[in-house]
Amino acid sequence: MxxxxxxxxxxxxxxxxxxxxxxxxxxxxxxxxxxxxxxxxxxxxxxxxxxxxxxxxxxxxxxxxxxxxxxxxxxxxxxxxxxxxxxxxxxxxxxxxxxxxxxxLSDIPNEVRDTLAERILTTNNPYVTDKKGKRDWVAELGFEPPTKADTLYYFGCTAGMKLPETAKAAARLLKAAGIEFAVLEDEPCCGSVMIRTGRLQDAEENAKKVLESIQESGAKTVLVSCAGCLKTLRKDYPEKFNLSMPKIVHFVEYFLELVKSGKIKLKPLGKNVKITYHDPCHMGRELGIYEEPRDLLKAIPGVELVEMETNRRAAMCCGAGGGLRSYDPELSKKIAADRVREAEETGAEIIANACPFCEQNLESGAKLIDSSIRVADIVDLIVDLIE
Amino acid sequence: MNTKVVSELVKIVGEEYVSTRVDVLLTYSETASMAKDPVTPGAVARPGSAEEVSQILQLCNKNKILVTPRSGGSSLQGEAIPKPDGLVVDLLRIKGITLHKELRSVTVGSGITFGELDKFLNQHDLWVPVAPESALICSVAGNVAVNGAGPGSSAYGCIAEMVLGVEVVLPNGEIIQTGSEANPNAPGPFLRYAFGPDLTGLFIGSLGSLGIITKVSLKTYKRMHQFHYETYGFDTAEQSEKFLIEVKNNDVLPMFASVYEGPVLNFFMDMVGEEYGIPEHEWPHRTVSMTIGRLREDRMKSDAKKAKEICEQLGGHVIGISELPQGEWEGRFWTFVRTCYIHGWHWRTLYHHQTPTNSHRSVEEITAAMDEHGFLGHTAGFLSGHSTMNMYPHFYFDPLDKEEDHMIRAAHDELAITLYKTGAVPFKLAEYWKGRMEGMEDYMKLLSAIKETLDPNGILNPGVLGGI
Structure with a gap:
């Protein structure tokens, strides 16, 4: 390190x-x-x-x-x-x-930080104290992805355990596009929250485990649907832990290329469907990925993309990151509610995003203020649109 | 702080908005005033209205608690550094913007920043044309309390010139409205010099020591969209100074006109020239970077033509690099903050005014002090009113180098005396002018008498206004 x-x-x-x-x-x-x-x-x-x-x-x-x-x-x-x-x-x-x-300052006690880290280190996820459930969504796919392939879908803890529909949508999307892909049998957490909250040494040990798992799958390309996983695997592992990673690609980057090259075509989502896009901090400010998700949304026939007042580098956060959702859930949800209000001001029916962790919190925010706006991952939006 | 007083504060503003936590107090012990030592207060309260401020001041008067008003915490001369075990009154919760379109004015609460105000007025194609360089951070009310200046001041003067009235809570808790709004039947803020002496002016630049401003009413103007950006080169300081006087004499409207010494401009360009796309240039002895603004294009063009003529008549030349003034003007809410912090140094400042024709004296004295004491820094100035230059020297220091810190403090004290003797006039009577203004004893006596009358217990930001 x-x-x-x-x-x-x-x-x-x-x-x-x-x-x-x-x-x-x-x-x-x-x-x-x-x-x-x-x-x-x-x-x-x-x-x-x-x-x-x-x-x-x-x-x-x-x-x-x-x-x-x-x-x-x-x-x-x-x-x-x-x-x-x-x-x-x-x-x-x-x-x-x-x-x-x-x-x-990681020697100063912090129960939330340490609980998250212990769970990740022992059960490969920050949410529960056992490993059960993280891969249950695979059983509902109707097909069994292999554990080894050139392309790996690294689905992440939030999609796997909290928003399995997104994980399933991502897998179905890959299948529909004719991409042969693997899913790990026991996927370790990327450890993003350990890095953010200061458990760096443990995060490094965990990162090595993640890399080992990826290497065992034989993957040359790792596809992620979570902005947090993307930033952690693409940027933090090489920069903080000197790990040499295979190509890490987010779904929106990957599918935009497929759409652009004409390999897949999208059917209309509806007629004049107003969508606004929430920039996940890990994808936007951290990696500068602002236009790809927007271009992919604009490529869906029938979609009118409208911008929130703050967007791209100045976008307000959903409030979930940095360990805040665990450290102060109520504050985290209030911040999300603020973002939902901002989205509502655009007149959009849908807040699209590219991060299950953001999605989860935005949904909590919407619930907090009884908003009827739909919060949806881009993957969920396009899964049924492939011609 | 006395727990009974804290309980009373909680009753006034609510538990959520009072803190005596050690970490919170630490963060209120300092401001952007890099050269001031931290002082830990006893409590912080965040009132949500003038009425709450009033109750707080009554409570503090009763218990002889020293009070420091604060909003953006961006002041640079120690105006909002608290007193030991005193109370900080954080005014950022008092919001609200009311436009009086027919009166050509706007009223803002003490928590409104220039950035917020500008965004609001832009919807109506209006603006308050003067904004300080800390426009995104400081509140309008806070800036009025320190009588700030910045871009726009070259045409319209300091922020005081924009003010039509204030709502102010006196140290005894009375809430007073000045200007035309003092008449409850008046339609709103339209006249500052109403009902006798300029009571509004009493609180402008008072550094929060005579009252706490909770609302400010300001003039609004139709927003300009016609600008001309140009740089003018001169071989002598006198030429550049004369240029600024003639620009004003000929009714050219410079929204922002800065004067830079060659080496100072080179220093700035080394830092931000590339970032702002300013071409490399061998800058002359003096450069005036000027943005002319007008509502009408024909007047803007006419002004630009006249400025060129004046420059050439005085033996100067048009440099033709518009990127410098354009960057200054278009990025005025952020560019200057960037220039102040990009270099990494901590700095002391010694804001003062000179007439344009005397501004070279400040440059000479500051340069001499830098040579004598061996510290780094710079000074430059901008036209900030009818016939005034706002000089903003920065003296750099490393906060970890105690010897250097000590030396800069000594040089700063010396310079206050020297600059005063050259005719410098501080528009903010910061504490460091105390005892360094020979011949103004009677003036200071009067100011002290006003302070004692309004604040007999001396609870409100004592010492900050030139030591009063």
Missing amino acids: TEIDLDDLMENLAQCRRCGICRDAVYEDMGFDGICPVWKNTAGFETSFMRGKLMIAIALLEGRLEKTSDNTEALYACSLCGNCTEICAAEFDPKESLELVRAV
Whole structure:
């Protein structure tokens, strides 16, 4: 693992000169309509947004603030959405710095963080204490994908256990497109949440296990339907753990190519169906994948794509990431509700997304405010449209 | 802080909006004022209305609790650094924007930023043409309290010139409305200089020490869409200074006109030139980067022609690099913040005004101080009113280098005295001017008397206004 250079981290943290632009900048020219969803959905003290979080981080690291669970609360009350990094005028990445601070301070007790990590390490998922259920969706497919192939569908914990319809849709989509693919027998969790919450060493061990499983499948290409898995496998594993990964591709990237090349054709979804697209932070701000999902949606006949007020690099977060959904579920859902309201303002019938983790939280947000808007993965939208 | 007082605060604003947590207090111990040492308050309260602010101030008066008002926390001269065990009143929850279209004005709550206001007014093709460089962070009310300036000021002056009235909570808790709105039967904010002396002006630039501004009413203007961007080169400082005077004399409307010394501009270009697509250039001794704005295209073109004539008559030349002023103007809500933080240094500032014809004196003194003490920094200025330059020197330091920090503090103190003697006028009477303004003793005595009258217990941000 690349060791965290504490001096380097402190130097980065010192780049924050507390201007406060990371709070709620509304800047029409750059598309920002607020920055920090936590600030907006809490009592709004300085601890809620990045400026305050970094002040606390520095104080903890310098020993000016006692290293207690209470004093680290603010560090975890953040979805690491990275909107602050987008607007930050200084030469550092506040979101990445906070993620590293969590790792450096991982000896401070945090029950939520540690429970998630223990589950992942022992049961290959962050949700339950046994391995049962993660692959149940395969039995409902009507066909049995092999465990070895050139292409692997790495379905992820959320699709497998919380939104199995998405996992099934993804598999059916591949079959309909004539792609031979494998699904692992015992798929390990990508460990994204361990990286985000500071359990880096465990995350590295887990990453090696993931890579080993992928290698055993013989896959040259790994397809993912989760933005979190995508960012973790494509970016974090090589950059943080020096792992050499095969090609990691998201479904929307993969299927856009198939549509563009004419290998698959899509039937109409309906007539003038208004859809808005929610940018998952891990896919958008982290990897710069903004146009592919939109292009794929626009390629569906009968779809009118409308944009939310904040989109692409300035998109507000759904509130699920960075461990926040586990750390403070109510806050996480309130943030999602905010995003749903933003989607409703477009007049869209559907919030499309490309991440089961976002989808799950947006659905919770919609429920919280009794919204009738449909939250749907792009995979779910196109599965029945292949001619 | 006394637990009884905290309980009373909870009764006023609700439990959710009061904190005495050690981590919360730590985050209110500092602001963007990099050169100020942190001071930990005893509590933070986030009121949601002027009435709640009023009750808080009554409570604090009764219990002699020192109060520091704060909104964006972006002030650079220590205006919102709390007092030990004092109360920070965070005003960002007080929202609301009301447009008075027929009155050509708008009223905003103390939690509204310039970014929010600009977005709102843009829907009506209107704007408040003056905004500070921290427009995305600071609240309008906070900026009025420090009397800020920025892009737009070259034509319209500092933010004070936009203000028609304020709602202010006095230290004793009374809520006062100034300007035409003082008459409850008036249709709204349309006249500032109403009912005798300019009480509105008393609170502008008072750094939150005479009252807490909870609402501000400002002038609105039809939004301009015609701009001309140009850079003008001069061989002497005097030429560039004369150019700015003649621009104003000839009714050319510079929305933003900055004057840069060659080396300072080179320094800026090294940092952001490529990022903003500004072509490489051998910048002259002085460059004026100017955005002319007009509602009508013919007037904009006429102004641009006149500016060129003035420049050439004075022996200058049109450089022809429009990207610099265009970047400054179009990106004015973010570009300057970027320039302030991209380089990585912490910095002290010493904001002051000079007349255009005297602005070179600031450059000379600051350059001399940098040479003498051996620190890095820069100064530049922009036209900020009828005949005024807003000078914004930055003195760089590494916060981890205590020796350097000490040296910069000493140089800063020295410079305050030196610059004052050159005729510099601080529009924000920051604490560092205290005792350094020889010949203004009677003025300061009057200011102290006003403070004592309004705030006999001295609870509201004491010491921040030039030490008062």
